[in-house]
Amino acid sequence: MTVDLPIAVQLQELAVDIAREAGALARERRAAGVALAATKTTLADIVTEADREVEALIRSRLDAERPGDGFLGEESEAAQSSTGITWVVDPIDGTVNYAYGIPSYNVSIAAVQGEVDEALAAAVYAPALDELFTAARGGGAWLGDQRLAVTAENPAGALLATGFGYDPATHDGDLATVRRVMPLARDLRRMGAAALDLAYVAAGRLDGYFERGLAPWDFAAGGLLVREAGGVVSRVDTASDRPMIIAAGPALHERLSEVLHKEI
Known part of the structure; x- marks a missing residue:
């Protein structure tokens, strides 16, 4: 558009x-x-x-x-x-x-x-x-x-962020997702504010971010920040009640997507 x-x-x-x-x-x-x-x-x-x-x-x-x-x-x-x-x-x-x-x-x-x-x-x-x-x-x-510009390279592994839903019934699945991505990670952060996580990806303070179950107000503004900083934002499994959002620089986004798509 x-x-x-x-x-x-x-x-x-x-x-x-x-x-x-x-x-x-x-x-x-x-x-x-x-x-x-x-x-x-x-x-x-x-x-x-x-x-x-x-x-x-x-x-x-x-x-x-x-x-x-x-x-x-x-x-x-x-x-x-x-x-x-x-x-x-x-x-x-x-x-x-x-x-x-x-x-x-x-x-x-x-x-x-x-x-x-x-x-x-x-x-x-x-x-x-x-x-x-x-x-x-x-x-x-x-x-x-x-x-702002997203990070382009992650030679020591990616500094990633995620979040967990409030429903305890979803926590096992969220933790399983974390285990899947940890081979790509340098470390993991969990700050509890999705829009800030996305803003930090845009600023290069984080290399990537993934989370299930976000509402539109959680990612609408932050998603634009990432895209305008040269990153990629996608949502997958959107037919479910807890779709996954993935945000990162292009190369890392591709690697995260490959890992996360395998669980869907």
């Missing part, structure tokens, strides 16, 4: 502005203390009052700036688009980290046209770290004024 770069940049600028404001609110609420609002799929899968408040802020800003755009967020009902653009939002990605005071959490905002894999613009902001990762399709991926 051909995209008008100025439009993508305009969407990127809006995503950046809102992500900073939303991140500041999340940081303020964390400093004041976290209130648990609910659990979702399991007792371990939590929602804080801040998740809902931050998403409400993001949605209000988007409604004011881009009336008619669609909305798909983790904490509120979806809205259909009349403009062809849908905003895919995770108000606090890494909620468990957030609740525990671990700084690896972020606000993830993507503007999508068409399929969720086809983001036009993205912002992933980690407020506790004050790091802002951004991208516009065709315009590269950036951390501040530093252009």
